[in-house]
Amino acid sequence: MKRxxxxxxxxxxxxxxxxxxxxxxxxxxxxxFELIPFYEELFAIAPDNFQYEAERMKEKYGSYLExxxxxxxxxxxxxxxxxxxxMSFFLAYExxxxxxxxxxxxxxxxxxxxxxxxxxxxxxxxxxxxxxxPDVYLHISGFNQSIVIDSSxxxxxxxxxxxxxCDFYERLAIPVYLRRFMSPEKVVPDVMLSIGMTEYPYxxxxxxxxxxxxxxxxxxxxxxxxxxxxxxxxxFDFNTTQMEWVRNYEKDMWQMIVEQKHLFDNDRMVLQxxxxxxxxxYYLGQESPGGAAIYLGYRxxxxxxxxxPETTLADLMKINDGSQVLMEARYNP
Numbered sequence: 001m002k003r004x005x006x007x008x009x010x011x012x013x014x015x016x017x018x019x020x021x022x023x024x025x026x027x028x029x030x031x032x033f034e035l036i037p038f039y040e041e042l043f044a045i046a047p048d049n050f051q052y053e054a055e056r057m058k059e060k061y062g063s064y065l066e067x068x069x070x071x072x073x074x075x076x077x078x079x080x081x082x083x084x085x086x087m088s089f090f091l092a093y094e095x096x097x098x099x100x101x102x103x104x105x106x107x108x109x110x111x112x113x114x115x116x117x118x119x120x121x122x123x124x125x126x127x128x129x130x131x132x133x134p135d136v137y138l139h140i141s142g143f144n145q146s147i148v149i150d151s152s153x154x155x156x157x158x159x160x161x162x163x164x165x166c167d168f169y170e171r172l173a174i175p176v177y178l179r180r181f182m183s184p185e186k187v188v189p190d191v192m193l194s195i196g197m198t199e200y201p202y203x204x205x206x207x208x209x210x211x212x213x214x215x216x217x218x219x220x221x222x223x224x225x226x227x228x229x230x231x232x233x234x235x236f237d238f239n240t241t242q243m244e245w246v247r248n249y250e251k252d253m254w255q256m257i258v259e260q261k262h263l264f265d266n267d268r269m270v271l272q273x274x275x276x277x278x279x280x281x282y283y284l285g286q287e288s289p290g291g292a293a294i295y296l297g298y299r300x301x302x303x304x305x306x307x308x309p310e311t312t313l314a315d316l317m318k319i320n321d322g323s324q325v326l327m328e329a330r331y332n333p
Contacts (some may be wrong), residue, residue: 023228026122032119034135035114038068039158043100043140047092051084064137064153072141072148072155090142099140099168103158106184107138116188123226124192126312131199136191143172147194154191160186177279177290181237189223189230196222197318203320208266209257209293212275214322217297221305225313236298242289251333253284253296264323296333304329 030222038061045053057065058078075086090096107113121133137155146160146273162168164179174182200222202215220235233243246253257263260283273282278290304325305311319325 019207024123024126026119026126029122029125031118031121031125033117033133035110035117036135036137037110038064038137038155039100039103040138041142043091043096045091047088050088050091054078054084054087064150064155067148067150068139068155072139072144072157074144089289096140096142099159102162102166102168103140106162107158110138113187117191120188120192120226123228124195127225136193143168147190149194149198154194155311156187156191158187165173176214178277181277182237185234186237188225190233192226193219193225196226200317205320206322207271208264208322209274210263210321210326212271213293213297214300214325215297216291216294217299217301218277218316218319218325220298221301222317236289236295237291237296238289245287246289246292246295249284249288250296250299253288253292254331254333256283257293257296299333300326300329300331303331 022313042057045057061068069075069078069083069087073090076083076266080086117136124131124185125133132152134149135153137153137156140159141157143159144157146157150153151293159168160182161184163183166179166182169179169182196219200218224230224235229296232238233240236246237242238246257274262274262283265271274293275291280286280290281288281327284292301316307329
């Protein structure tokens with residue numbers, strides 16, 4: 001009995017911690033950013049009083065309020081004549097008040113969130129010394145985009161990270177397989193993933209499966225460098241069973257893709273079935289996790305970096321030719 005428990009413990013530890021990278025010493029790196037709980041100040045305004053607070057909010061939050069109004073909650077420009085009325089309605093909308101109460105409970109420890117962001121930003125500055133560290137806003141969006149990013153700030157829809165079992169997601173009929181992306185531990189990884197994808201956007205000049213696999217794998221490699229102790233399950237959005245599955249069937253997955261001649265396929269449906277968010281990866285069977293090919297892309301990138309240890313993370317992120325990475329990685333699962 002003791003031996004069985006020990007083996008199970010080893011297995012769980014391996015699934016969670018395997019493939020972590022050694023963390024560089026970032027203690028001496030300084031990062032300067034503000035964590036701004038915008039939603040608190042906004043929802044502290046009584047709906048009937050917003051007409052008296054609108055100009056103050058415009059002056060204080062400027063272009064951010066404009067982006068929030070137009071792009072996040074989509075009520076129009078702050079200069080529109082019906083802006084005050086639309087924002088007052090948004091603040092008075094009863095479900096938003098319920099969401100606010102839950103957000104305040106789940107994210108009551110903002111010091112912990114700031115600490116995690118600071119640690120990730122220090123790693124970002126370590127690998128990219130000239131990078132701008134953005135301010136981070138916290139908002140409520142009405143369940144719109146999870147992360148919104150601009151040149152000098154990142155903004156997080158906190159209600160998109162309330163936990164897999166949050167009742168709101170059930171009421172909104174969000175599929176169960178998508179709810180695993182909606183937990184508090186995903187906030188910082190999603191912020192860093194968004195930064196990586198913004199700074200190094202996908203080059204669709206050659207848009208086939210291998211290029212998408214390498215790009216998505218490269219972005220997960222970037223996130224792991226920003227958060228060296230991130231569990232694999234969080235990095236890839238798999239549960240422990242799914243993580244075990246992709247490890248056990250890595251070679252089989254690769255052989256199937258090659259044998260089916262999908263590697264250089266550019267059919268949109270084929271790409272979506274390998275890369276997209278879904279209950280499972282269509283070509284790999286119902287026991288596979290959705291987006292399993294992203295894991296293979298990550299493993300190819302990992303193989304490439306092991307063969308070329310002199311390659312910096314900045315160098316890697318600038319490589320847009322997935323076929324080149326595959327060829328030089330000599331990936332052999």
